[in-house]
Amino acid sequence: MAKTRSQKEHEREELERKLKAAKSVIFASFSGLSVFEQDAFRKECRNAGVEVRMIKKTLSRIAFKNTGITIGEDEFSGNTIFSFSVEDEVAPARMTAKFAKSFHDRLVIRGGVLNKKVITKERAVALAGLPSRNELRAQLIGAVNAPLYGFVNAMRCNVSRIVSVLQAMKEAKT
Numbered sequence: 001m002a003k004t005r006s007q008k009e010h011e012r013e014e015l016e017r018k019l020k021a022a023k024s025v026i027f028a029s030f031s032g033l034s035v036f037e038q039d040a041f042r043k044e045c046r047n048a049g050v051e052v053r054m055i056k057k058t059l060s061r062i063a064f065k066n067t068g069i070t071i072g073e074d075e076f077s078g079n080t081i082f083s084f085s086v087e088d089e090v091a092p093a094r095m096t097a098k099f100a101k102s103f104h105d106r107l108v109i110r111g112g113v114l115n116k117k118v119i120t121k122e123r124a125v126a127l128a129g130l131p132s133r134n135e136l137r138a139q140l141i142g143a144v145n146a147p148l149y150g151f152v153n154a155m156r157c158n159v160s161r162i163v164s165v166l167q168a169m170k171e172a173k174t
Helices: 005-021 035-047 057-066 091-106 121-128 133-173
Strands: 024-029 051-054 080-085 108-114 117-119
Touching: 005 051, 005 057, 024 091, 035 051, 035 080, 035 091, 057 080, 080 091, 091 108, 091 121, 108 121, 117 121
Parallel strands: none
Antiparallel strands: 024 080, 024 108, 051 080, 108 117
């Protein structure tokens, strides 16, 4: 059943709100994906805090234009699926790339928007290779703690040597 003009306007306004709030948006073509595969993709994305929407090309072009984001025609070739995240910049790209590997040619990243700037397909794929925010935090904590662990181990080693020398001196006197 065709959507009414008011439904389309509401959908466009909602997309504009999402575009303004999102830290990143990835768009991909999904020609050939079954409904089951699309649902699996949506469920995995939802669990990762990523919203997935399929929006008509014309409505999406208008919404992007109204938010000041200029998108080329090649990003919208084929059926287009949009992945949004307001929390994690990397999550939409990572989830889309993960599914693109398992569905091969049927899910193809076309490009994206990162912090209100258009990124190419290559940059979107590179973004997918970055670790998540929590992984980056863990790496930072590990990098900060590594010198401290080294210092503590060095001090413990020196203290044990001093104790050994004092023990040897005590035994020598007796």
